[in-house]
Amino acid sequence: MNSPFSSPARSRHRKPALLALLGALAAAALVVTPLMPAHASIDDATPVADAGTGSNTEIVITGVSEGLRLTGYLPPTAIVPDPAIPYPDSPPADYTSRSGFIGIITTASVDDPSSTGEMYCIAARTPTAVGIGYQSGAWSEANVPNIGYVTYILNNYYPAVEAPVGLTPDQQAAATQSAIWYFTDGLVLGAEDDVVRAATAAIIAAAQANGPVTEPQAPVAISPASVSAPAGSAAGPYVVTAEGAAAVTVSVPADYTMYSDAAATTQIPNASSVPSGTSIWITGPRATGVETVLKARATVTVQRGNIYLYDGNTPSYSTAQPMVLADTAQFDATATATTEFFSAGELTVNKAYAGGAVGQQGAAQLVIDCGEGYAFTQDIPAGTSTTQTYTFRGIPVGNTCTVTEPLTGATSEVGVTTDAPQTGTMAEAGLALTVTNTVELNPGSLNVVKVIDGTAAGQQSAISLSATCDNGLAETFDIPAGAVAGEYAQTFGNLPAGTECTVAEQESGANNSVRVLADDPVTVTIAPGAVTEARLTNTVEPEQAAAGGTGSMSGGGVAPMPGGDAVPMPAGDALANTGGDAPMPLLGLAAGVIGLGVLLMLAVRANRRTAE
Known part of the structure; x- marks a missing residue:
């Protein structure tokens, strides 16, 4: 099937007479000048003598078409042109002149010579010739600057559009190619053809105002372009796609096999036609190294702006000028991908536990880094108490592996010490x-809280508490006399969990003015990683008010007397003992009362005698 470029609708023709003339001029030039490439270095249709093709060749140069032989001027060095600089009115003084053909180069498919296409060159300093083969490539591979502006020109000028208007096809092709070379090489035309030069300047100004555009999609692609895999495993997946194609022919070298699944169970026969978008895995010999293993080929409609690169199959040419497709064409396009099979080993990571609190920790996480592309994360559930083993396969021999533990499982109750990395x-x-990981209970704290309460709070004397623990702690907590009602606390930290x-x-703070009702001793067990509280309350009441109260009282008190008077009670038990154990103050009080009674009786009797 012929491409749109070979259609007679364009009313274009090949120019055998012009080619012959150009060939004669080129031969004469070789006699008087050193061998030096002109702009496209393709001034006639004579094939290079040792032109060759290979399995990667898609198209070959067949000749030239519309264009003119003109003189252009190149910068003294191969600089990267600034695409924003306006086209100069004349070539700068230090530029060097080059004469040659400026226009369209014709190509044909190696598989179907009737499928032809038209190209512009995009590296004016690099030679090329009829018969040299090319394969499709990416913009980045061409290593050509400002290619997005070039594609804008292709989309809006000859041959895609009959522009600039008012010019002959030869002038249109020459102006388009010279504008392209301004962006890729900095080329500036001389004054020998004012019409072409003015058209070139107009094209450049339009591209500067409206470009650049994005790279067109590759006609046939394999993604990714390279895969690394352990020797003996299946490399992939490779995904093959073709622009507008229903099917793609895929093939591998004789020692390799294609599969449609990662487990390598469903084989794809070599040179099979598969739908665009198919995923492919490849196995091969255990030999290691990088090798091109997958090739995809399809007859597709190739969009203008696609890049074609020298195929490397002509011995006399170490390099050849890259080309860009001037307009959409029907070509056989190919793509290739490589695999690096490497020697690999297996990483075993053991997660072990020690310590008195194993099994009480939270969730943990290991991070394994064995180099780019070989990073793993392993989560470990909370409460794990036995050694766990994890395996990671396919790691290249010689890679350094490091295991870190960003999450150890430490909690407020347990501390975890890890020996990672x-x-x-x-x-x-x-x-x-x-x-x-060594897991231990976190230490806790004892918080002693003394509550002072009661209507006489603040009148008590100093209060003193003792805190003794079975780990050897023996401390006191003193509250000064006169402390007002409220809570007073002191904390004793870093106590082992489980300590009693x-x-x-x-000292309760009781004195002659107040009595104090105090709580009994409190025993607590220290919780891990927490504050354990021991709370005791002292209720402080006035001495008199406490006389009719109940409960165990400490300090002085009062007892009621006949007639409602009250006298101080001795400190000690609330009730007096009886019998021989009666305290001496009570016996003295009884003797005093009896003596007073005797005196009163004597006084009464004396008064009666006097009266008689």
Whole structure:
């Protein structure tokens, strides 16, 4: 099927007479000047003598078409042109002249010579010739600057559009090619053809105002272009796509096999036609190294702006000028991908535990880094108490593996000490690394709280508490006399979890003015990573008010007397003992009362005698 370029609708023709003339001029030039490439270095249709093609060749140069032989001027060095600089009115003084053909180069498909296409060159300093082969490539591979402006020109000028208007096809092609070379090489035309020069300047100004445009999609593509895999495994997936094509022919070298699944169970026969978008895995010999293993080929409609690169199959040419497709064409396009099979080993990571609180930790996480493309994350559930083993396969021999533990499982109740990171080098026999976590209960704190309450709070004397623990702690907590009602606290920290502590009253604060009702001693067990509270309350009441109260009282008190008077009670038990154990103050009080009674009786009798 012929491309739109070979259609007679354009009313264009080949120019055998012009080609012959150009050939004669070129031969004469070779006699008097050193061998030096002109702009496209393709001034006639004579093929290069040793032109060759290979399995990667898609198209070959067949000749030239519309265009003119003109003189252009190139910068003294191969600089990257600034695409924003306006086209100069004349070539700068230090530019060097070059004469040659400026226009369209024709090509044909190697598989179907009737499929032809038209190209512009995009590197004016690099030679090319009829018969040299090309393959499709990416913009980045062409290493040509400002290619987005070039594609804008292709989309809006000859041959895609009959423009600039008012010019002959030869002038249109020459102006389009010279404008392209301004963006890729900085080329500036001389004054020998004012019409072409003015048209070139107009094209450049339009491209500067409206470009650049994005790279067109590759006609046939394999993604990714390269895959690394352990020797003996399946490399992939490769995804093959073709622009507008229903099917793509895929093939591999004789020692390789294609599959449609990662497990390599469903084989794809070599040179098969598969739908665009098919995923492919490849196995091959265990030999290691990088090798081109997958080729995809399809007859597709190739969009203008696609890049074609020298195929490297002509011995006398170490390089050849890259070309850009001037307009949409029907071509056989190819894409290739490589695989690097490498020697690999297996990483074993052991996660071990020690310590008195194993199993009480939270969730943990290991991060394994064995180089780019070989990073893994392993989560470990909370409460794990036995050694866990994890395996990671397909790691290249010689890679360094490091295991870190960003999440250890430490909580408020338990502390975890890890011996990560662990590091080693992968060998063919494999690599084993062990990360051990030591889990212990976190220490806690004892918070002693003394509550002072009661209507006489603030009148008590100093209060003293003792805190003793079975880990050896023996401390006191003193509250000065006159402390007002409220809570008073003191904390004793860094106590091992499970420690038993007893808090007892040493001095209640009772005095001659107040009595104090104090709580019994309190014993608590220290919780891990927490504050354990021991709370004791002292209720402070006035001495008189306490006389009719109940409960165990400490300090002085009062007892009621006949007639409602009250006298101080001795400190000690609330009720007096009886019998021989009666306290001496009470006996003295009884003797005093009896003596007073005797005196009163004597006085009464004396008064009666006097009266008689």
